[in-house]
Amino acid sequence: MMGLDRHHGHVTGAMVEELRRGTDRRGPAQRLRHTLDHLAAACPECRAVLQVYGHTDREPSASWETVLGAELRAAGGLVAELVHLSPYRAQGLILGSPRFQRWGLAMRMVEMADREAPSSPREAEVVAALAVAIADQLDEARYTPEIVLDARARAEALHGDLLRRLGNLPAAERALDRAGSLIARGSGGEPFRAEVELARCRWLVAVGRAGEAVKRCRWVARWAREPDHEHLAWGVESIVARAELLDGKPDRAVARLERLVRRMRGRDARPALEWKARLDLAEARCAAGRPRGALDDLARLRVLAADGLPEHQKGRLLSLEGRALAALAPDGRPGEAGEALAAAGSALQAAGRGLEAALALVELVGLEVEQGRPEQARARVEGLTELLASPDLPPPALAAVVDLQAAIRRGEAPAEPLRRCHRLLSGLLLRRF
Amino acid sequence: MSPTRQPPEHPPAAHLTEHLFDAWSTGQADLFTVLGAALLHLEECCPGCREGLRRPEPVDVRAALAEGAARALLRAEELEEEGRRLGDLLAELAAAGVDPEERALDDERLQTLAFADHLAALAGSLLDEGVPEGFPEGARPVATAAVAHLETAYQVLLRLEPAWYGAPRLRYAEARVFLSMARAQVARGDHEAATETASMGAEAWFQAGEPETLHPLLLLAMADVALAIGKKGRALRFFTEVASHRAATDAHRAVAALAAARLERWAGEPVAAVRRLLPVLQAEEQEIGQGLERRLRAELVLATAAAGDATAAGKALAELVAGLDEADDRAGGGADAGSEGPPADPLEAFARGRVFLLAGRRLAAEGDLLEARRGYLARGDGLAATAAHLALLGLRLQDGRPDQARALASDLGPFALCPGMDRDLLAGLSELAGALWGAAVGEPPAGATEALAGAERMLIGAHTRRGLSARGDVPT
Numbered sequence: 001m002m003g004l005d006r007h008h009g010h011v012t013g014a015m016v017e018e019l020r021r022g023t024d025r026r027g028p029a030q031r032l033r034h035t036l037d038h039l040a041a042a043c044p045e046c047r048a049v050l051q052v053y054g055h056t057d058r059e060p061s062a063s064w065e066t067v068l069g070a071e072l073r074a075a076g077g078l079v080a081e082l083v084h085l086s087p088y089r090a091q092g093l094i095l096g097s098p099r100f101q102r103w104g105l106a107m108r109m110v111e112m113a114d115r116e117a118p119s120s121p122r123e124a125e126v127v128a129a130l131a132v133a134i135a136d137q138l139d140e141a142r143y144t145p146e147i148v149l150d151a152r153a154r155a156e157a158l159h160g161d162l163l164r165r166l167g168n169l170p171a172a173e174r175a176l177d178r179a180g181s182l183i184a185r186g187s188g189g190e191p192f193r194a195e196v197e198l199a200r201c202r203w204l205v206a207v208g209r210a211g212e213a214v215k216r217c218r219w220v221a222r223w224a225r226e227p228d229h230e231h232l233a234w235g236v237e238s239i240v241a242r243a244e245l246l247d248g249k250p251d252r253a254v255a256r257l258e259r260l261v262r263r264m265r266g267r268d269a270r271p272a273l274e275w276k277a278r279l280d281l282a283e284a285r286c287a288a289g290r291p292r293g294a295l296d297d298l299a300r301l302r303v304l305a306a307d308g309l310p311e312h313q314k315g316r317l318l319s320l321e322g323r324a325l326a327a328l329a330p331d332g333r334p335g336e337a338g339e340a341l342a343a344a345g346s347a348l349q350a351a352g353r354g355l356e357a358a359l360a361l362v363e364l365v366g367l368e369v370e371q372g373r374p375e376q377a378r379a380r381v382e383g384l385t386e387l388l389a390s391p392d393l394p395p396p397a398l399a400a401v402v403d404l405q406a407a408i409r410r411g412e413a414p415a416e417p418l419r420r421c422h423r424l425l426s427g428l429l430l431r432r433f
Numbered sequence: 434m435s436p437t438r439q440p441p442e443h444p445p446a447a448h449l450t451e452h453l454f455d456a457w458s459t460g461q462a463d464l465f466t467v468l469g470a471a472l473l474h475l476e477e478c479c480p481g482c483r484e485g486l487r488r489p490e491p492v493d494v495r496a497a498l499a500e501g502a503a504r505a506l507l508r509a510e511e512l513e514e515e516g517r518r519l520g521d522l523l524a525e526l527a528a529a530g531v532d533p534e535e536r537a538l539d540d541e542r543l544q545t546l547a548f549a550d551h552l553a554a555l556a557g558s559l560l561d562e563g564v565p566e567g568f569p570e571g572a573r574p575v576a577t578a579a580v581a582h583l584e585t586a587y588q589v590l591l592r593l594e595p596a597w598y599g600a601p602r603l604r605y606a607e608a609r610v611f612l613s614m615a616r617a618q619v620a621r622g623d624h625e626a627a628t629e630t631a632s633m634g635a636e637a638w639f640q641a642g643e644p645e646t647l648h649p650l651l652l653l654a655m656a657d658v659a660l661a662i663g664k665k666g667r668a669l670r671f672f673t674e675v676a677s678h679r680a681a682t683d684a685h686r687a688v689a690a691l692a693a694a695r696l697e698r699w700a701g702e703p704v705a706a707v708r709r710l711l712p713v714l715q716a717e718e719q720e721i722g723q724g725l726e727r728r729l730r731a732e733l734v735l736a737t738a739a740a741g742d743a744t745a746a747g748k749a750l751a752e753l754v755a756g757l758d759e760a761d762d763r764a765g766g767g768a769d770a771g772s773e774g775p776p777a778d779p780l781e782a783f784a785r786g787r788v789f790l791l792a793g794r795r796l797a798a799e800g801d802l803l804e805a806r807r808g809y810l811a812r813g814d815g816l817a818a819t820a821a822h823l824a825l826l827g828l829r830l831q832d833g834r835p836d837q838a839r840a841l842a843s844d845l846g847p848f849a850l851c852p853g854m855d856r857d858l859l860a861g862l863s864e865l866a867g868a869l870w871g872a873a874v875g876e877p878p879a880g881a882t883e884a885l886a887g888a889e890r891m892l893i894g895a896h897t898r899r900g901l902s903a904r905g906d907v908p909t
């Protein structure tokens with residue numbers, strides 16, 4: 001029996017009757033598809049909705065560029081809808097609703113996660129996971145396989161990078177493996193490949209394979225000399241400098257970061273990168289025993305951040321300042337250094353940066369021991385108990401802190417336990433960049 | 434000849450909306466609802482369709498599609514066949530060394546309700562059973578494993594066609610996944626997520642038409658969420674309701690009785706706890722796993738010991754040990770059974786330590802408690818190790834050995850390295866150590882008893898924050 005009108009695709013009473021009896025050989029799903037397609041032809045308003053959901057083959061009248069532009073514009077509203085949902089609800093919506101399976105939305109989420117990463121890595125990781133879910137649902141027939149593979153790779157790489165920052169190295173590795181496999185099948189565009197590769201290199205540094213990271217960085221460096229891709233070259237320098245610091249070669253790191261900062265100076269495009277490079281330089285100068293230079297860097301960083309700094313960045317600067325002041329020749333400025341380290345500890349703790357706070361406070365304890373104030377140092381070590389509740393401290397850091405407490409309580413000479421704890425905490429922190 | 438029927442009068446049919454498609458995508462509306470909306474709108478906006486819907490005679494689109502939807506739900510045979518096919522497919526994948534869960538989203542043969550149900554059942558048995566014997570990292574990884582099954586199940590469910598299975602059936606499956614997920618999330622310490630997931634589970638449960646068989650699962654999830662937010666009385670009521678619910682399985686009843694008994698013992702009502710445990714342990718032909726039975730027996734030892742009944746505690750301990758020996762024999766470890774060597778199971782060591790303490794055999798108790806502490810730390814179960822740690826500190830302080838207590842109190846490094854160790858509890862243990870070290874050498878530290886009691890309260894708090902329905906060893 002006929003269902004849709006043979007010539008014009010109109011629906012008929014016979015078709016409805018077949019659906020009622022369950023005898024329609026084409027099945028309700030196919031029947032719906034045809035009905036919606038006919039509706040798309042009959043009603044322009046419904047067509048707009050059906051196109052969004054991919055329920056009609058009728059091509060949109062607008063050009064491809066216009067459609068992508070519209071996607072990017074519409075993404076703002078979709079992002080707002082998603083971020084207010086729990087991850088499960090959001091994932092359900094992404095999987096179930098073609099409205100959210102859009103390249104423009106995936107890219108917006110990647111940008112958002114990237115932007116939030118320095119200040120709120122936990123929130124950024126949630127956004128990046130949603131970007132991965134969206135990219136996984138992109139229709140290759142609509143966007144071309146290369147565009148979809150590139151988008152998926154970028155989302156996976158960013159997600160992996162954020163998982164690394166949060167200390168979940170096995171999950172980060174899995175995400176970066178997926179990113180590597182996707183990008184190999186993608187458009188072959190070198191900027192995308194380089195982004196994925198840099199994320200992999202940062203992971204290698206985090207797992208203590210800095211030498212391997214440096215070797216892989218060379219590939220990115222070879223063609224990142226293009227003026228348009230200089231941010232990638234900066235990423236390479238930053239990774240190599242970090243590897244040098246971990247390798248106990250802070251002078252080399254200083255020289256590299258000085259060159260990097262000179263190259264970045266005056267480029268307004270990526271102020272956050274310049275800020276980060278200067279901070280790394282200050283840290284490297286402290287490690288290299290050049291506290292005066294580090295203090296100059298810190299002064300410059302405060303000028304650059306004229307608009308104000310979030311609490312954790314303030315704490316980070318104070319922590320470096322304390323370290324630099326304590327190291328000033330001939331005997332340092334222990335009073336000021338102590339004040340800076342104590343303020344750093346409070347600021348970092350308040351900002352949820354337990355690992356950095358613990359390091360600042362352990363350095364403060366060292367300072368107090370050197371100044372011959374053992375009672376104060378002992379009380380300070382007991383005060384570290386507060387930090388044990390911080391989710392930011394990985395288990396080895398927790399163990400280092402409680403072992404330090406135990407040693408001090410037992411009355412051991414503090415120098416060696418302090419050195420052990422400091423070495424472990426600073427090593428963990430150096431890998432988290 | 435019957436008089437010509439006029440088309441039924443409908444309210445003006447609106448354009449199709451994004452809301453309608455979202456509802457369809459998420460299973461809140463079925464395919465027939467969308468089809469009905471499209472047909473009614475076509476009847477209004479397309480003259481050809483308006484005419485077509487009167488051929489061969491006018492139809493009531495709404496009524497016809499409602500009947501069609503009802504028919505679509507009657508697919509019991511097809512679903513049975515689906516289950517059989519899944520069994521064959523899983524066997525085939527196992528033979529090829531393929532993990533079906535890794536393939537679930539790529540292999541359409543696995544995107545069935547039967548597979549989603551299979552995964553939910555796997556997770557459910559993990560959660561009801563708690564920590565399998567010898568699991569190396571305590572309760573948290575079990576909950577994580579359950580979450581992994583459930584996440585895959587949810588992803589599979591999202592890909593299923595509501596028109597084929599019927600929306601209520603899918604909502605039922607979703608509810609089951611969400612409610613188990615909530616229990617696992619509480620066990621992992623994700624309270625906020627668990628609260629949201631449980632409410633989604635309850636919502637799906639109501640939408641599915643409140644199927645009776647899901648009721649015990651809903652109660653267990655709600656009990657865990659109640660515990661996580663500190664509502665112990667409410668949790669106890671939920672657990673009690675599960676124990677007497679006619680749709681509960683033996684495992685559900687045992688899990689609920691165990692959790693309720695723990696709450697009662699901690700509330701200083703060990704006799705009530707014993708009364709709750711005995712009927713479950715004495716019931717015959719129960720289908721509960723070995724791990725669950727072992728925990729029920731251990732809880733009986735702790736409850737009878739807390740009630741001060743040394744005879745009953747000794748008897749319960751003997752039954753626990755006999756059960757463990759039997760399990761050991763079955764596992765091929767019978768050669769060591771009954772030997773004088775240290776017990777392999779820290780729960781048995783802890784329970785024996787408690788009984789020896791009650792009997793005044795303090796040296797033997799200390800040996801067992803040290804063994805339990807060591808055993809749990811080796812397994813990475815920081816919460817269970819804390820129970821033995823605190824019991825040891827109490828014993829040494831009572832025996833006038835403050836220096837030995839101090840030395841033990843500061844040995845917290847292994848606790849810090851336990852996966853998922855409760856951070857607040859670790860801070861509490863460090864504070865306790867600081868308090869013990871505050872006194873001069875050889876002197877009993879002032880306020881030690883209070884500090885110890887405070888740490889024990891923190892331990893119970895850490896346990897309840899992770900729920901009790903999906904937990905492994907909870908000695909305390």
